[in-house]
Amino acid sequence: MTTTAPRYVGTSLPRKEDPALLTGRATWTDDIAPAGTLHLAVVRSPLPHAKIVSIETAAALEQEGVRAVYTAEDIDHEFLAGIPCGWPVTEDIKIPDHRPLARGEVNHVGDGVAVVLATSARAARDAADLVDVEYDELPAVVDMADSLAEGAPLVHEELGTNHCYTWPLATGDVDAAFAEADVVVSGQYLQQRLIPSPMEPRAVVCVPDQVGGGFTVYTATQVPHFVRDILSAVTGIADTKIRVIAPDVGGGFGAKLNVYAEEFLALVLARKLGAPVKWTETRSEHHQATTHGRGQIQDISIAATSEGKILGMKVELLADMGAYLQLLTPGIAVFGAFTFCGLYDFGSYSFTCRGVFTNLTPTDAYRGAGRSEAAYGHERIMDDLARELGMDAAELRLRNLHPKFDEPRTVPSGVQYDSGDYETCMRKAMELADYDALREEQRKRRESGDPVQLGIGFGNFTESGGLSPSKVAAGVRLQSGGWEQSTVRMTTSGKVEVITGTSPHGQGHETAWSQIVADRLGVHPDDVEVLHGDTLIAPFGRDTYGSRSLSVGGTAVHLAAGKVLDKAMLIAAHLLEADEKDLEFEGGKFQVVGTAGPSVTIQEVAGAASLAANLPEGMEPNLTADSAFDPPNFTWPFGTHICVTEVDTETGFTRIRRYVAVDDCGVVVNPTIVEGQLHGGIAQGIGQALYEHATFDDAGNPTAGNLASYTVPSATDLPNFELEQTVTPSPTNPMGVKGIGESGAIGSSPAVVNSVIDAVSHLGVTHVDMPATPQAVWRAIMQANQQTA
Known part of the structure; x- marks a missing residue:
């Protein structure tokens, strides 16, 4: 049997999703308001740490439109358990009780203490301002480095410590590697807290079914299946009675890879009141109560020969959990353990992560979670090592890269890259950037004393995508398998319907999945309808995060479509009175190889399968197939990003002159979608490198409480991106795909910061923390001047 060669995979078809988004016809959760909806407002703590003395609700209850006001005392019995942590990374991890509304004590600014339900959102928010809460303020711990100090305030007194866990990893003889080294370089690098800032804040609408007794939960989430399962576990409502729908979702970036207090509250209050309950997050609430990203102190040491050959690496992390553990909080830093070795081949490696509690908003996944932090660490230490050796930063990297490999290769962290x-x-990235010419221009600028200096920075990286194989996930105590489910069926008319367990929020699944199925079944992508984001339509799925959708979910689609084609081939052979081994499938038609005889289209086969009047003996009707794919390994996309900056040494102002990126995500399904994902990811990495920082004062009060004080870069702050690809197929799945959703955010921040430091390194500057604001760069230059004076 022969089949059609790809026609659509690899081409830049326009995204099916875009017309509705561009014309304002998309449906967001906030657009949904069933009759009789009650709007929810949360009363939030203005203090980072305090005992709750009393809560007075009478004034709020008297307001027009207010239907109810509740505290934890009123509704905590509605929950069988608190908000769960899904990634307990060690046996002895400390997990504090985390309730949808705080009981007795608040632990960060934004911690919910009461809820108001009213007939309009404005009435609910106005009444929430009238809820009078008396607090007895407690000392707060803000800095993660101070959290383990003797006598530090305890975030959760009942735990007796701010230490959450310690997670170690070691391969090879690290001590021997460092003892044998000609040079040892150490550095401390800060991963500042970030606020994800999607265009659409979080929102949830819960609608009770007065007849069937179930609930439909509309929520702006990346993970509708997780939401259904966890809501059921916490509330005791059967999962068969909870339908979760993720409508159009305006970005997630990991922040919507969670189940939040407001989703639990909406469900139990809809059950309690028998009416739809709706909550839409304000931007200031997003800054306080949606998980933050990053938050690490990285202490890294690297041992090498005088020729620049790396012998070993030590990594010690301090990771800020914030006040509570959300779904994946403790595992984010641990996940980076496997990629701190980057693309580099050496023998010995050790990693230790200590998680600590602080009186700040909980941290969790943020685009590139764990992998971005790791890439920043290893690329910063590589530049520091190059300076110590007096070696070109590119040459040092080239001397230590793994040789080309097409089958899994064990790397220093002990895992296998695919x-x-x-x-x-x-080298392709260096050629695209014209690296030698840039270095020559840099030399001339330095010699001339130009106040605007040129910097070139590298961001080499790999990431563990395709999150995650079930057997590997279990090995790191992630309590969720990494399989994905799909159903492909051809209708009586010959159209194709695809049901996928992945739930997109901007990635273009409807387009890419249509291209995959169109090639497998010989139809046009416009004849393929992709259904997703609804647990009633797609009851099985593991959703979208960790660059997994294509390599796991897309592969499940590919395999299900293959099963449909196999069945269609048997029916076609029966209709043509031929042996299926003698048939070819080309251009959507089946016929005997090498003949101009009779043929039958796959649409005709679908019609015959539906009518079932002329099928092979014992064959069931309809062309439909399910497939679940559980990958044998992660996929490992990689790339080289090069940032070229101009730094004004008199003001510290940085301008990105060029940004070059060569990425390898395996086989490319839609080049335009790949470019779009890279554009967004690089923009976020640049934001971290130069602009963004979730800051707090010494008492734990947020000082970046809105977008006026938290700087997100605009389009005018960003350069054009010069993008190219190499293609190294993954052996872990039949399509050879790897993933691209997080790559831009992983390679960009080290490339940008390395370029800033490179621009002024001849002045004695060897370190600038993110964000490398003009003030930070200017101060670094002034400090270097003082040290050399």
Whole structure:
């Protein structure tokens, strides 16, 4: 049997999703307001740490439109358990009780203490301002480095410590590697807290079914299946009675990879009141009560020979959990353990992560979670090592890259990367940037004393995508399998319907999945309808995060479509009175190989399968198939990003002149979608490198409480991106795909910061923390001047 060669995979078809988004016809959760909806407002703590003395609700209850006001005392019995942590990384991890509304004590600014329900959102918010809460303020711990100090305030007194867990990893003889080294370089690098800031804040609408007794939960989430399952576990409502729908979702970036207090509250209050309950997050609430990203102190040491060959690496992390553990909080830093070794081949490696509690908003996944932090660490230490050796930063990297490999290769952290051709990728990026010419321009600027200096920075990286194989997930105590489910069926008329367990929020699944199925079944992508984000339509799925959708969910689609084609081939052979081994499938038609005889289209086969009047003996009607794919390994996309900056040494102002990126995400399904994902990811990495920082005062009060004080870069702050690809197929799935959703955010921040430091390194500057604001860069230059004076 022969089949059609790809026609659509690899081409930049326009995204099916875009017309509705661009014309304002998309449906967001906030657009949904069933008759009789009660609007929810949360009364939030203005203090980072305090005992709740009393809560007076009478004034709020008297307001027009207010239907109810509740505290934890009123509704806590509605929950069988608190908000769960889904990634307990060690046996002895400390997990504090985390309730949808605080009981007795608040632990960060934004902690919910009461809720108001009213007939309009404005009435609910106005009444919430009238809820009078008396607090007895407690000392707060803000800095993660101070949290383990003797006598530090305890975030959760009942735990007796701010230490959450310690997670170690070691391979090879690290001590011997460091003892044998000609040079050892150490550095401390800060991963500042970030606020995800999607265009659409969080929102939830819960609608009770007065007849069937179930509930439909509309929520702006990346993970509708997780929401259904966890809501059921916490409230005791059967999962068969909870339908979760993720409508159009305006970005997630990991912040919507969670189940939040407001989703639990909406469900139990809809059950309690028998009416729809709706909550839409304000931007200031987003800054206080939606999980933050990053939050690490990285202490890294690297041992090498005088020729620049790396012998070993030590990594010690301090990771800020915030006040509570959300779904994945403790595992984010641990997940980076496997990629701190980057693309580099050496023998010995050790990693230790300590998680600590602070009186700040909980942290959790943020685009590139764990992998971005790791890439920043290893690329910063590589530049520090190059300076110590007096070696070109590119040459040092090239000397230590893994050789090309097409089958899994064990790397210093002990895991197996799937495939890689790192030198080809890096040299292509250097050629695209004209690296030698840039270094010559830099030399001339330095010699001339130009106040505006040129910097060139590298961001080499790999990431563990395809999150995650079930057997590997279990090994790191992630309590969720990494499989994905799909159903593909052809209708009586020959159209195709695809049901996928992945739930997109901007990635273009409807388009890409249509291209995959169109090639497998010989139809046009416009004849493929992709259904997603609804647990009633797609009851099985593991959703979208960790660059997994294509390599796991897309592969499930590919396999299900293959099963449909196999059945169609049997029916076609029966209709043509031929042996299926003698048939070819080309251009959507089946016919005997090498003949101009009779043929039958796959649409005709679908009609015959539906009518069931002329099928092979014992065959069931209809062309439909399910497939669940559980990958044998992560996929490992990689790339080289090069940032070229101009830094004004008199003001510290940085301008990105060029940004070059060569990425390898395996086989590309839609090049335009790949470029779009890279554009967004690089923009976020630049934001972290130069602009964004979730800051707090010494008492734990947020000082970046809105977008006026938290700087997100605009389009005018960003350069054009010069993007190219190499293609190294993954052996872990039949399509050879890897993933691209997080790559831009992983390679960009180290490339940008390395370029800023490189621009002024001849002045004695060797370190600038993110964000490298003009003031931070200017101060670094002034400090270097004082040290050399």
